[in-house]
Amino acid sequence: MATTTGPAEGQMDLLRFATAGSVDDGKSTLIGRLLYDSKSIFADQLDAVEKTSEARGDDYVDLSLLTDGLRSEREQGITIDVAYRYFATPNRKFIIADTPGHVQYTRNMVTGASTADLGLVLVDARQGLTEQSRRHAVLLSLLRVPHLVLAVNKMDLVDYSQEVYEKIHAEFTQFATKLNIPDLEVIPISALVGDNVVNRSENMTWYSGPTLMHHLEHVHVASDRDLVDVRFPVQYVVRPKSDEHHDYRGYGGQVAGGVLKPGDEVVVLPSGMTSVIEGIDLFDEEVAEAFPPMSVTVRLADDVDVSRGDMIARVKNAPTPSQDIDAMVCWMTTTPLKPRQKLAIKHTTRTARALVKDIQYRLDVNTLHRDQDTKELGVNEIGRVQLRTTVPLLCDPYSQNRTTGSFILIDEATGVTVGAGMINSGS
Amino acid sequence: MTTTHADYRLSQLDQLEAESIHIFREVASEFEKPVLMFSGGKDSIVMLRLAEKAFYPAKIPFPIMQIDNGLDFPEVMETRDNWVNRLGVKLVVASIDDAIARGIVVDDGKTSRNRLQTPTLLNAIEENGFTAAFGGGRRDEEKARAKERVYSHRDEFGQWDPKNQRPELWSLYNGRLHAGEHMRIFPISNWTELDVWDYIRREDIEIPSIYFAHQRRVFERDGMLMSETPLNPLRSGETVEERTVRFRTCGDMTLTGCVESSAATLDDIIEEISVARLTERGATRGDDRFSEAAMEDRKKEGYF
Ligand SMILES: Nc1nc2c(ncn2[C@@H]2O[C@H](COP(=O)(O)OP(=O)(O)O)[C@@H](O)[C@H]2O)c(=O)[nH]1
Numbered sequence: 001m002a003t004t005t006g007p008a009e010g011q012m013d014l015l016r017f018a019t020a021g022s023v024d025d026g027k028s029t030l031i032g033r034l035l036y037d038s039k040s041i042f043a044d045q046l047d048a049v050e051k052t053s054e055a056r057g058d059d060y061v062d063l064s065l066l067t068d069g070l071r072s073e074r075e076q077g078i079t080i081d082v083a084y085r086y087f088a089t090p091n092r093k094f095i096i097a098d099t100p101g102h103v104q105y106t107r108n109m110v111t112g113a114s115t116a117d118l119g120l121v122l123v124d125a126r127q128g129l130t131e132q133s134r135r136h137a138v139l140l141s142l143l144r145v146p147h148l149v150l151a152v153n154k155m156d157l158v159d160y161s162q163e164v165y166e167k168i169h170a171e172f173t174q175f176a177t178k179l180n181i182p183d184l185e186v187i188p189i190s191a192l193v194g195d196n197v198v199n200r201s202e203n204m205t206w207y208s209g210p211t212l213m214h215h216l217e218h219v220h221v222a223s224d225r226d227l228v229d230v231r232f233p234v235q236y237v238v239r240p241k242s243d244e245h246h247d248y249r250g251y252g253g254q255v256a257g258g259v260l261k262p263g264d265e266v267v268v269l270p271s272g273m274t275s276v277i278e279g280i281d282l283f284d285e286e287v288a289e290a291f292p293p294m295s296v297t298v299r300l301a302d303d304v305d306v307s308r309g310d311m312i313a314r315v316k317n318a319p320t321p322s323q324d325i326d327a328m329v330c331w332m333t334t335t336p337l338k339p340r341q342k343l344a345i346k347h348t349t350r351t352a353r354a355l356v357k358d359i360q361y362r363l364d365v366n367t368l369h370r371d372q373d374t375k376e377l378g379v380n381e382i383g384r385v386q387l388r389t390t391v392p393l394l395c396d397p398y399s400q401n402r403t404t405g406s407f408i409l410i411d412e413a414t415g416v417t418v419g420a421g422m423i424n425s426g427s
Numbered sequence: 428m429t430t431t432h433a434d435y436r437l438s439q440l441d442q443l444e445a446e447s448i449h450i451f452r453e454v455a456s457e458f459e460k461p462v463l464m465f466s467g468g469k470d471s472i473v474m475l476r477l478a479e480k481a482f483y484p485a486k487i488p489f490p491i492m493q494i495d496n497g498l499d500f501p502e503v504m505e506t507r508d509n510w511v512n513r514l515g516v517k518l519v520v521a522s523i524d525d526a527i528a529r530g531i532v533v534d535d536g537k538t539s540r541n542r543l544q545t546p547t548l549l550n551a552i553e554e555n556g557f558t559a560a561f562g563g564g565r566r567d568e569e570k571a572r573a574k575e576r577v578y579s580h581r582d583e584f585g586q587w588d589p590k591n592q593r594p595e596l597w598s599l600y601n602g603r604l605h606a607g608e609h610m611r612i613f614p615i616s617n618w619t620e621l622d623v624w625d626y627i628r629r630e631d632i633e634i635p636s637i638y639f640a641h642q643r644r645v646f647e648r649d650g651m652l653m654s655e656t657p658l659n660p661l662r663s664g665e666t667v668e669e670r671t672v673r674f675r676t677c678g679d680m681t682l683t684g685c686v687e688s689s690a691a692t693l694d695d696i697i698e699e700i701s702v703a704r705l706t707e708r709g710a711t712r713g714d715d716r717f718s719e720a721a722m723e724d725r726k727k728e729g730y731f
């Protein structure tokens with residue numbers, strides 16, 4: 001919580017970011033510092049942390065304690081699940097998905113990255129890039145997180161050396177050419193001391209880029225969304241059946257892509273029926289347009305049959321209904337994924353069943369090597385998978401739209417979410 | 428009609444609202460029998476507002492349920508009734524006294540009534556066959572909540588297993604249940620206390636009057652200011668005096684403390700919150716203060 005009430009209503013926006021780092025790179029300390037320096041920590045929370053720190057005999061207040069959640073994890077001293085943190089500056093509200101770094105928790109990092117606008121990868125300046133940091137970058141790129149920050153931490157332990165920073169910078173930039181990272185910033189920091197986190201470092205005058213906080217506050221994210229291709233998955237049919245709104249019939253949903261306006265000619269999939277948008281309602285108001293991620297209710301001029309799981313798109317720009325799906329899948333449970341396996345699949349507002357036709361390769365997320373010999377995916381492994389679904393999915397490539405390009409796989413016996421998929425193509 | 432958004436940016440409140448509406452609609456579509464758990468506090472009022480918007484102009488397609496502990500502030504009940512009447516939504520009341528009378532809950536005289544809420548609630552969920560229960564929990568409230576999913580699975584005993592949560596990706600929620608299980612749904616997970624207040628101000632909606640500064644006869648107990656009431660007899664050494672106070676949470680009258688404050692309007696409250704030094708739970712919830720892990724323990728048992 002910032003000390004001021006912030007800008008006028010409607011001016012403050014939102015940034016979701018995911019953090020990743022290996023154990024001891026200083027992730028918890030950094031998050032603690034962001035919360036502390038933005039005054040998002042309350043006295044009683046700080047008190048509790050000071051007491052714990054003191055009881056353990058720490059020399060300093062361990063800011064990382066602020067972000068360690070559940071007791072068993074506290075006892076083991078590591079963060080093992082995705083935890084969400086919140087802080088705000090006068091211009092922006094931030095949601096941090098704090099994810100563990102170790103390879104055995106890949107699924108948690110994938111989870112945290114799925115909703116992130118920005119990924120923050122930490123490295124220890126003394127160690128430079130490790131296999132882990134490369135993997136973190138690979139995962140963020142696979143999840144199409146559009147902005148990446150590499151924070152070179154513990155600069156205080158390398159005498160704030162420009163050389164160390166430049167070397168890591170060059171090495172990472174080189175590696176990043178193999179990935180999809182549209183925007184990269186490499187920032188030298190000390191999470192413990194505070195250099196370049198919120199306040200510009202006096203120890204690194206050679207660095208002319210932004211501080212971490214400045215970058216987080218100003219990075220432009222609104223344009224990351226697809227504002228061209230109209231995609232409106234129908235979620236809920238609103239039919240009041242009251243005297244006052246006797247003939248009202250609207251389609252509730254959250255815009256997944258493009259800009260919808262009254263008067264637009266649209267097509268409803270999978271039926272292929274066309275109509276015109278009569279009006280778009282947001283509660284008791286009519287809006288002139290709807291764009292991602294607005295939740296609205298769309299009314300059509302014609303009495304066409306529309307139900308949950310359908311999609312409204314433009315006549316000349318609609319996804320092809322596809323039952324054969326080619327996707328990258330992150331497997332999240334200990335029983336491996338194998339060909340011929342049947343699962344439930346949830347894609348936008350549509351649920352179907354899916355059969356695993358083939359596992360083409362397993363991706364080594366450390367080296368990007370494609371292993372074509374193994375025909376199964378173990379827990380925390382990622383691979384390219386072919387699926388056949390019982391009903392067509394109204395999908396796009398994940399690289400084009402993170403909402404219409406993603407799905408989850410559910411074990412029908414246990415009900416547990418066991419896989420996350422990013423669509424390459426459908427046919 | 429509202430104006431065109433020239434730059435296609437949505438404010439943080441609009442984004443949070445859109446996310447919450449999406450969650451309400453998912454649950455209404457995929458669960459057989461949802462219910463909204465209404466505590467009377469600002470968070471559950473914000474939930475009601477979001478549910479109202481999600482289904483408008485239709486009525487909210489599920490009932491709301493309140494656990495009556497017999498110790499609620501009368502002002503809170505009044506606000507509840509106003510909302511229920513305006514929305515025309517069905518209200519289910521599960522009373523702790525009734526649960527004790529029926530032998531569902533055992534009052535050993537030592538357990539706080541707040542803790543008796545848990546079995547009363549679980550029993551009401553079971554008796555009514557509710558499969559999804561919306562709660563107003565926010566992840567910023569407490570460390571244990573920070574890792575809880577929006578769809579939080581509960582076993583046949585209503586327990587939460589924090590080590591074994593389902594991964595939750597994108598906005599694809601998994602609502603699969605086995606018989607006897609239910610789901611807790613937290614549609615305002617990503618809201619902070621300040622977001623809630625900003626939203627109440629923006630929407631200009633009714634909340635219980637005890638949130639605003641007023642004159643009240645209070646006494647001090649365990650460092651907290653408690654309201655004078657026959658339900659909460661004074662202990663030796665405690666004296667009552669009149670002060671200008673307001674409440675930051677609405678709970679059990681015998682456990683919920685108030686703070687000295689002159690914040691009489693939403694603007695004042697937001698100003699006060701923005702510079703607050705104590706989190707709302709730490710400041711005024713007697714039952715949360717015992718240990719750092721208190722919340723986690725209670726959640727595992729099936730508390731809100
Ligand atoms: N000197 C120095 N130590 C740091 C810095 N950041 C973190 N540390 C220390 O590194 C250790 C691991 O930090 P922690 O935040 O727990 O790492 P995590 O495992 O990535 O969350 C702790 O002893 C921190 O005090 C830094 O910038 N400089």
